[in-house]
Amino acid sequence: MDARQKWDRIYSKSCVEEPAACWVLSEYAYLLPESGRAVDVASGRGGNALLLAGAGLQTTAIDISSVGLEQLQSSAQKRSLDIRIRAESLSSSSLSEGQWDVIVVSNYLQRDLFAGLEVALRPGGLLYYETFVKNKTDESVGPGNPEFLLDDNELLNAIPNLKVRVFIDLQNTGKTDKGCRNRSCLVAQKPLSK
Ligand SMILES: C[S@@+](CC[C@H](N)C(=O)[O-])C[C@H]1O[C@@H](n2cnc3c(N)ncnc32)[C@H](O)[C@@H]1O
Numbered sequence: 001m002d003a004r005q006k007w008d009r010i011y012s013k014s015c016v017e018e019p020a021a022c023w024v025l026s027e028y029a030y031l032l033p034e035s036g037r038a039v040d041v042a043s044g045r046g047g048n049a050l051l052l053a054g055a056g057l058q059t060t061a062i063d064i065s066s067v068g069l070e071q072l073q074s075s076a077q078k079r080s081l082d083i084r085i086r087a088e089s090l091s092s093s094s095l096s097e098g099q100w101d102v103i104v105v106s107n108y109l110q111r112d113l114f115a116g117l118e119v120a121l122r123p124g125g126l127l128y129y130e131t132f133v134k135n136k137t138d139e140s141v142g143p144g145n146p147e148f149l150l151d152d153n154e155l156l157n158a159i160p161n162l163k164v165r166v167f168i169d170l171q172n173t174g175k176t177d178k179g180c181r182n183r184s185c186l187v188a189q190k191p192l193s194k
Helices: 004-011 021-029 047-055 066-078 113-121 156-159
Strands: 038-042 058-063 084-087 100-106 121-131 163-168 185-187
Touching: 004 066, 021 047, 021 100, 021 121, 021 185, 038 047, 038 113, 047 058, 047 066, 047 084, 047 100, 058 066, 066 084, 066 113, 100 113, 113 121, 121 156, 156 163
Parallel strands: 038 058, 038 100, 058 084, 100 121
Antiparallel strands: 121 185, 163 185
C-alpha cells in the first residue's frame, strides 16, 4: 500500500472530531502577520490551514490524500473560509520560490524539503514546524520508524539561514508529565536581507 492509499484509508474511517492546529501554531499564533499567503504542508484534514485562513491569511493546503483534503474543504465551508487545496506528493519543487509569508509543517518529516522551505519563504516570512522526536516519553504516540523521527536538536539546525524565534525540544529532561513532550517545535523567520 502506498502513502496515498494508506492515508486515504485512515481519513475514510469515521472521525467526528474537528481537526485542530498543532501546538506551536496555536500557542504562537500571535506572531502571524495580519495578511499574506500561507501554506499548510502535508495538511491532512487541515487543522493548521483552518487556523491560518481564520487569521485572515490567503491559505493553501497540500497533501497526498484527497480524502483528507475533501474533509478539510467541508470544514472550511462550514466556517465560510476559502482554502485552496492541492492533492499531490510533496517534493523539493512543490513550493515555489519566495512565495509564502507563512509555512506550517506538523507531524510530518521529509528531510529533503528542508532547503526548499527556506527558499519558498518571502523575506520576513515565518516557518512553523512541529513533529515527533526519537526520544519520546510516550512510545505509543507518533511513528515508530526512526526515519520519520527527529534527532535531539535536529530541527534547530535543519535550516541554518533562518532566524530562530522559538525552539522547544524538552526530550526527557525533568518532570516528563509537564511541557510539550514527544515533539520538537520551531518557529523561525527568514531574514529581511542577507
Ligand atoms: C500524521 S499526518 C499529519 C497531518 C497534519 N499535518 C496534522 O498535523 O494533523 C501526515 C500527513 O502527511 C501526508 N503525506 C504523507 N506522505 C506524503 C507525501 N509524499 N506528500 C504529501 N503528503 C503526504 C498524509 O496524507 C497525512 O495527511
